[in-house]
Amino acid sequence: MRTLRTTAFVAVLLASAAAPAQTYFSGDAQEVSPFYGSVQYQFGIPIGNTSDYISDVSWRGIGVDLDWMVKPTISIGLALGWNVFYQPTNKVINNIPGQSGPGFAISGPQDRSFNFFPILADVRWLPKLKTGVRPFLGLGVGAYITTQQLGIGLYSYATTRCQFGLAPELGVLIPVDTGVAIQVSTRYNMAFKSGTIPFQQWLGLYVGVVWGQGI
Amino acid sequence: MKEYPAAPTRSPVPRGLPWLFGLLAVAAACYPSSVSSVSDFNTVTTVYDTAFNAGGGFQALTTYALPGATVANPENCVIEDVGDGGTFFTPDSGFSPNLPTTICTTVVDELNQLGYTLVDPPTGPAEPQPSFVVTITGLSRRYTAWVAYPWCGYWGWWFPGSPWCSGWGVSYPWGGVVGFNFNVGTLVITMEKPTPSASLPDGGSIDSVWSGALNGVITSTNASPSAVATGIQQAFNQSPYLGRPQ
Numbered sequence: 296m297r298t299l300r301t302t303a304f305v306a307v308l309l310a311s312a313a314a315p316a317q318t319y320f321s322g323d324a325q326e327v328s329p330f331y332g333s334v335q336y337q338f339g340i341p342i343g344n345t346s347d348y349i350s351d352v353s354w355r356g357i358g359v360d361l362d363w364m365v366k367p368t369i370s371i372g373l374a375l376g377w378n379v380f381y382q383p384t385n386k387v388i389n390n391i392p393g394q395s396g397p398g399f400a401i402s403g404p405q406d407r408s409f410n411f412f413p414i415l416a417d418v419r420w421l422p423k424l425k426t427g428v429r430p431f432l433g434l435g436v437g438a439y440i441t442t443q444q445l446g447i448g449l450y451s452y453a454t455t456r457c458q459f460g461l462a463p464e465l466g467v468l469i470p471v472d473t474g475v476a477i478q479v480s481t482r483y484n485m486a487f488k489s490g491t492i493p494f495q496q497w498l499g500l501y502v503g504v505v506w507g508q509g510i
Numbered sequence: 511m512k513e514y515p516a517a518p519t520r521s522p523v524p525r526g527l528p529w530l531f532g533l534l535a536v537a538a539a540c541y542p543s544s545v546s547s548v549s550d551f552n553t554v555t556t557v558y559d560t561a562f563n564a565g566g567g568f569q570a571l572t573t574y575a576l577p578g579a580t581v582a583n584p585e586n587c588v589i590e591d592v593g594d595g596g597t598f599f600t601p602d603s604g605f606s607p608n609l610p611t612t613i614c615t616t617v618v619d620e621l622n623q624l625g626y627t628l629v630d631p632p633t634g635p636a637e638p639q640p641s642f643v644v645t646i647t648g649l650s651r652r653y654t655a656w657v658a659y660p661w662c663g664y665w666g667w668w669f670p671g672s673p674w675c676s677g678w679g680v681s682y683p684w685g686g687v688v689g690f691n692f693n694v695g696t697l698v699i700t701m702e703k704p705t706p707s708a709s710l711p712d713g714g715s716i717d718s719v720w721s722g723a724l725n726g727v728i729t730s731t732n733a734s735p736s737a738v739a740t741g742i743q744q745a746f747n748q749s750p751y752l753g754r755p756q
Contacts, residue, residue, distance in 0.1 A: 355540065381542040387748045397560045400748045403553030403725075410539035442539040448553040448725055449693065453539070 329364035331510045333478050335503025339378050345495045348443070349407050355379035358501060362419065364509045370419045374435050374462070378484075378499070380409040391445070391452060405447035409495070412440040413484065415462055427470040429510060431480075435462035439486035441495065458486035458495065468505050476505040552727050554744045558720040563751050567703075567719060572754070573629045573640040574621060574701075579614060580630050587614035590647045592698075598648030604731035612735035613742065617646060617699060620746040625754025642703045642719070648728055649696040695729025697738065698722070699745065720752065 337356030341349055356379065362372030387402045415435030423429050439460040444453040466480020479502055486495040562568070578588035589610055591598040599610045618628055621644065629640050692698070701720040722745030727738055746752065 379540045379542070381540075396557075398558040398563070399555075400557070401553055401555045402744055402748055406541070406543050408539075408541055410541075444539070444541050446541070446543060450691075451541075453541075455539075 329370075329509045331362050331364070331370070331505055331507030333360045333362075333503045333505040334358070335360070335478060335480075335501040337376060337378055338500045339380060339484075340498045340500070341380055342496045342498060344493045345380065345409065345497050349380045349382040349409060351380070351382040353378055353380045353497070355381070356499070358413075358499075358503070360417070360503075362417075362509065368420055368422045370421060370509065372417055372419075374413060374415040374417045374437075374482075376411070376413040378409075378411040378413070378497070380411075380497070382407050388445075388447070391447075401447065403447055405445060407446075408442075408444045410442040410444070411484070411486065411495070413460060413462065414438050414440065415460065417462070417464070419464075421468065429468040429470075429476075431464075431466055431468065433464040433466075435464065435482070436460070439484070439495070441486055441489070441492055443492050454491055456489040456492045458489040458492065460484065460486040466501070468510055470510065474506055474508050474510070476510050478503040478505045552741065553725045554722065554741050554748065555725060556720070556722045556745050556749050558749065558751065559718070562703075562717075562719045568752050569755050571626060571641045571703075573627045574642045574644050575629060575631045575640040576614070576618065576644045576646075577631075579618065579628065581628055584618040584628055585611040585614045587617070587646060589613060589697075590645070591650050592647050592653070593650035598650070598728075605728070605733060606735055608735045609728070609733060609738060612739050613646060613697065616739040616742045617644065620743060624746070624752050625756070639704075642701050643716075645700050645702060647698045647700075649692055649698065650694060652694055653692045653696075692723060693726045693729065695726050695733075697724040697728050697741070699742065720749065722746070722749070 335358045337353075337358045339353035339356055341352065356376065358374065358376035360372060360374045362370040364370045383404065383406055385402060385404060387400050388405070389400050391399075391401065413435070415437035417433050417435035419431045419433035421429040421431035421433075437460055439458040440455065441458050442453055442455040444451065446452075462482050462484045464480055464482040466478060468476040468478050470476045480500075482499040482501065484495075484497050484499055486492075488494045559567070576584070576587045577590075578586050580586070587610075589598045590596075599605050601607075622628065626642075632639050699722045700718050702716050702718050704716045722742070724738065724741040724745065727733060727741050
């Protein structure tokens with residue numbers, strides 16, 4: 296039942312975005328679309344297990360947020376992204392699933408990478424200051440589709456898992472024109488253990504462009 | 511109040527956005543790679559008998575023999591070709607003539623630094639035997655398992671007079687759990703602890719307790735002796751459990 300409700304909620308959100316031309320207004324009172332969206336460049340700083348596997352920061356990241364104002368200072372929406380962490384290294388590895396056992400070690404030039412695809416439902420509290428600037432505080436809840444990859448020698452191993460995730464965020468929307476703003480924000484991404492992929496976390500620093508009448 | 515249909519307004523979702531969704535949905539994961547030469551595929555794999563180590567086995571070892579090598583000439587060790595049982599580095603193989611010598615001396619240096627002592631091979635059963643044997647082999651074929659040292663003649667020499675070839679076998683305690691593949695041009699160094707015990711002369715086991723494989727390092731005849739030496743040193747460096755008590 297809960298799944299049905301969630302699916303219906305997402306369907307309504309998408310349908311409302313896809314059918315703007317059917318909006319009617321009555322008299323002089325023009326409705327303002329409560330939608331706003333953003334596209335961000337996302338920079339990532341690995342922490343914990345993520346850093347143990349790949350200590351280099353991530354310069355490869357993109358994200359799309361789709362949000363709807365449900366109250367003057369509260370929005371809900373979706374946060375989608377793609378973050379790639381990569382590091383060439385020469386470290387010694389003591390375990391390759393399915394290929395090794397106790398007493399095993401291998402070293403050599405290797406490529407390590409993480410591909411994270413966050414798919415989060417998020418809620419934001421974003422008061423509007425007199426200047427039009429909207430600082431915001433939010434929380435994302437959802438899934439991280441994670442692929443952990445190791446290439447060493449002639450071999451490549453990749454594991455893909457769906458991890459439950461939480462992502463508190465803090466940021467600001469700075470208006471630059473009517474319906475257009477700049478987003479500067481940070482999101483602490485936490486993807487919980489799933490299968491052979493342990494708990495992952497990284498701090499994302501985002502800069503993007505926001506559009507929509509909802510801001 | 512009369513209602514009028516609104517003029518078409520700008521879509522709150524830009525027309526291009528569905529494409530972006532599609533891109534994200536179907537995008538294959540990104541696997542960057544730093545490989546720029548064949549040598550980037552070389553690896554050093556080591557494995558050891560954990561039960562032997564847990565019993566203090568590596569610390570209890572003292573002396574070793576290396577086929578072909580003597581205390582006076584450690585650089586003369588034999589590097590066996592697993593494929594045909596002959597010598598891997600033949601004079602016409604195209605490899606640097608310094609390569610076999612470099613391999614032998616580097617292995618001996620590393621073992622000596624661990625506190626083990628190279629001794630001359632015994633010439634008969636009555637002579638004291640070293641506590642372990644080190645063998646070095648090159649692979650001229652691709653293997654998908656740890657490969658046995660094939661040189662029957664060596665073990666016959668090791669246990670003079672025994673018809674060991676019909677009954678002796680090399681034991682790899684990690685064989686069931688390590689399924690790594692070895693490519694052509696892999697150099698394999700193995701520490702073995704023969705256990706003749708009561709099974710002589712009809713057979714017995716030669717227990718491998720440690721092995722290091724430099725995968726693909728001698729694939730090309732351009733293999734640099736210094737690069738191979740570095741690989742050998744790495745095999746010992748990533749095996750901190752080896753060595754006599756300091």
